[in-house]
Amino acid sequence: MAATAYPRRSGQLVLLAIALGFFVLFLLAPLIAVFVEALSQGIAAYGAALVEPDALAAIKLTLLVAAISVPLNVVFGLAASWAIAKFDFPGKSLLVTLIDLPFSVSPVVAGLIYVLLFGAQGWLGPWLAAHNVQIIFAVPGIVLATTFITFPFVARELIPLMAEQGRDDEEAAISLGANGWQTFRKVTLPNVRWALLYGVLLCNARAMGEFGAVSVVSGHIRGKTNTMPLHVEILYNEYNFAAAFAVASLLALLALATLALKSLLEWRYGVHGKASS
Amino acid sequence: MSLKLANIAKRFGAFTALHDINLRARPGEFLALLGPSGSGKTTLLRIIAGLEAPERGTVYYEGEDITQLSVAERRIGFVFQQYALFKHMTVAENVAFGLSVRRRRERPSRRAIKARAQELLELVQLGELGKRLPAQLSGGQRQRVALARALAVDPKLLLLDEPFGALDAKVRKELRHWVREFHDRVGLTSIFVTHDQEEALEVADRVVVMSNGAIEQVGTPSEVYDNPVNAFVFDFVGESNCVPVVAADGHAAFRGRTLDVDAFGLRGAGALYFRPHNVRLGASGDLGLPATVSAVRRREGRVRAEAEIAGLAEPIEIDLPPDGAPSPGQAITIVPTHAHLFPATVAHAS
Numbered sequence: 001m002a003a004t005a006y007p008r009r010s011g012q013l014v015l016l017a018i019a020l021g022f023f024v025l026f027l028l029a030p031l032i033a034v035f036v037e038a039l040s041q042g043i044a045a046y047g048a049a050l051v052e053p054d055a056l057a058a059i060k061l062t063l064l065v066a067a068i069s070v071p072l073n074v075v076f077g078l079a080a081s082w083a084i085a086k087f088d089f090p091g092k093s094l095l096v097t098l099i100d101l102p103f104s105v106s107p108v109v110a111g112l113i114y115v116l117l118f119g120a121q122g123w124l125g126p127w128l129a130a131h132n133v134q135i136i137f138a139v140p141g142i143v144l145a146t147t148f149i150t151f152p153f154v155a156r157e158l159i160p161l162m163a164e165q166g167r168d169d170e171e172a173a174i175s176l177g178a179n180g181w182q183t184f185r186k187v188t189l190p191n192v193r194w195a196l197l198y199g200v201l202l203c204n205a206r207a208m209g210e211f212g213a214v215s216v217v218s219g220h221i222r223g224k225t226n227t228m229p230l231h232v233e234i235l236y237n238e239y240n241f242a243a244a245f246a247v248a249s250l251l252a253l254l255a256l257a258t259l260a261l262k263s264l265l266e267w268r269y270g271v272h273g274k275a276s277s
Numbered sequence: 278m279s280l281k282l283a284n285i286a287k288r289f290g291a292f293t294a295l296h297d298i299n300l301r302a303r304p305g306e307f308l309a310l311l312g313p314s315g316s317g318k319t320t321l322l323r324i325i326a327g328l329e330a331p332e333r334g335t336v337y338y339e340g341e342d343i344t345q346l347s348v349a350e351r352r353i354g355f356v357f358q359q360y361a362l363f364k365h366m367t368v369a370e371n372v373a374f375g376l377s378v379r380r381r382r383e384r385p386s387r388r389a390i391k392a393r394a395q396e397l398l399e400l401v402q403l404g405e406l407g408k409r410l411p412a413q414l415s416g417g418q419r420q421r422v423a424l425a426r427a428l429a430v431d432p433k434l435l436l437l438d439e440p441f442g443a444l445d446a447k448v449r450k451e452l453r454h455w456v457r458e459f460h461d462r463v464g465l466t467s468i469f470v471t472h473d474q475e476e477a478l479e480v481a482d483r484v485v486v487m488s489n490g491a492i493e494q495v496g497t498p499s500e501v502y503d504n505p506v507n508a509f510v511f512d513f514v515g516e517s518n519c520v521p522v523v524a525a526d527g528h529a530a531f532r533g534r535t536l537d538v539d540a541f542g543l544r545g546a547g548a549l550y551f552r553p554h555n556v557r558l559g560a561s562g563d564l565g566l567p568a569t570v571s572a573v574r575r576r577e578g579r580v581r582a583e584a585e586i587a588g589l590a591e592p593i594e595i596d597l598p599p600d601g602a603p604s605p606g607q608a609i610t611i612v613p614t615h616a617h618l619f620p621a622t623v624a625h626a627s
């Protein structure tokens with residue numbers, strides 16, 4: 001009886017050792033390796049690798065892409081989840097399925113879709129060329145691909161929460177004389193603010209880290225269409241390991257910061273959720 | 278003259294939620310929409326509020342057609358079943374919401390809004406709790422905040438959707454009295470939805486009994502309880518027993534035994550309805566239902582006996598004074614002292 005209620009200490013230790021070992025081997029060691037490699041030629045080389053013009057351009061481009069695609073997806077995500085959770089319309093379940101498409105499709109395929117559409121040989125290619133608009137192998141293509149890949153993050157966080165909250169709060173606000181915008185700003189948005197922040201965080205992490213889709217549409221022009229992940233790959237392929245890892249360490253730092261913020265949010269979110277139930 | 282509904286109909290897909298509803302609410306009265314779930318009572322309330330649009334029909338307020346007006350334009354106070362208080366706002370902010378979202382020209386000053394919110398909180402006896410969050414209140418207190426919030430916009434009509442549904446039994450009874458007394462104090466025409474007949478009978482001035490999207494009867498609590506128009510109303514507004522009878526020669530008969538019940542001109546197959554307390558025990562020769570007591574339970578001030586009647590699947594429930602109550606196994610004759618006879622075919626499936 002006692003054995004089933006309280007598992008033996010040795011069994012507990014074995015499980016803990018396996019879990020910890022796995023964690024160290026597959027998560028912690030690579031993370032440390034990134035920083036060790038990045039600093040292997042000293043702090044000066046590390047700094048130089050980051051301020052080198054091509055690296056700076058890559059960092060800037062990554063920030064620019066995130067700064068465009070994340071707000072776009074906040075707007076799309078809010079609109080889609082608001083529509084899905086608060087209204088009934090034909091084709092609703094199809095829309096829910098479509099929102100998940102970027103998750104189920106390989107990023108490379110996502111990139112290829114845009115090449116097919118906007119590339120020189122693509123459907124709209126001749127028209128775009130005639131009007132002197134370049135999308136593929138240029139910044140707009142990278143923004144498009146990133147926006148596509150990161151589309152589900154905000155909507156996925158919001159839809160279940162909004163659906164669970166129902167329409168009562170909104171109807172109450174409207175019955176008290178609030179207009180649509182007031183209802184959204186004063187009632188709907190505060191009700192989902194933590195989930196929205198959480199979604200934005202995940203969306204941003206992915207937008208900065210996306211490799212596959214961006215790689216297809218970017219064209220890898222150094223200093224012009226290289227994002228940080230692409231820049232890491234190029235440096236690595238040139239055997240410039242220290243510089244590659246220096247840029248990679250920035251991405252790793254971003255991941256760590258995201259994780260920390262995410263935990264913080266989960267904690268706040270949890271407290272908030274409990275208080276409101 | 279106050280609120281009038283004319284031929285209101287509503288469908289959800291293939292399901293007809295309301296068939297041609299006609300109803301008037303008098304100024305200052307407290308009206309209950311009573312019915313089982315799916316009877317259309319909440320849909321009707323939402324149509325009055327403007328939260329739902331009717332398929333057909335007109336909503337009049339003070340003789341004016343308000344069917345096309347939005348919720349806000351109707352100036353109606355709506356209290357939601359789960360109160361729908363804004364979780365992230367304090368109680369005072371919740372109450373002030375209706376005033377603070379007004380257009381600048383119509384909006385009172387910040388100070389005036391605050392004062393009005395406080396005044397309303399005092400009206401619902403929660404003057405001290407303005408700084409709390411809704412999560413820090415009890416169910417009954419939340420209900421009162423929802424009421425105060427609805428009143429902030431000076432509504433012409435107060436609508437409450439299952440106002441006591443989310444509360445536990447004890448708070449429910451207390452709040453029932455409180456809401457009734459509050460209604461009398463505020464003097465606003467109010468309509469509430471409930472599936473609980475006891476609640477409707479106790480709180481309302483008039484009760485609208487609904488089933489399957491139609492109104493069965495409108496009347497004072499006494500009218501619907503004592504003079505139900507059909508078997509559904511009889512069964513729904515209180516405890517009831519039903520015995521199949523045949524009416525002939527001005528009297529109802531159960532399996533050949535004539536009962537001391539007037540057939541009111543009814544002929545042929547009928548259903549005899551009576552409440553557990555509307556019976557007496559007769560002598561064996563009396564005109565009544567022969568039965569055998571199967572169980573006796575003590576209740577407050579009376580005894581509830583279950584009696585089996587040969588030929589009936591369900592036992593009959595009767596209330597008797599505790600003195601001289603029969604014991605299980607005893608043969609008795611049940612004489613309904615006040616009963617209703619309805620044609621058998623009209624018996625509704627509830």
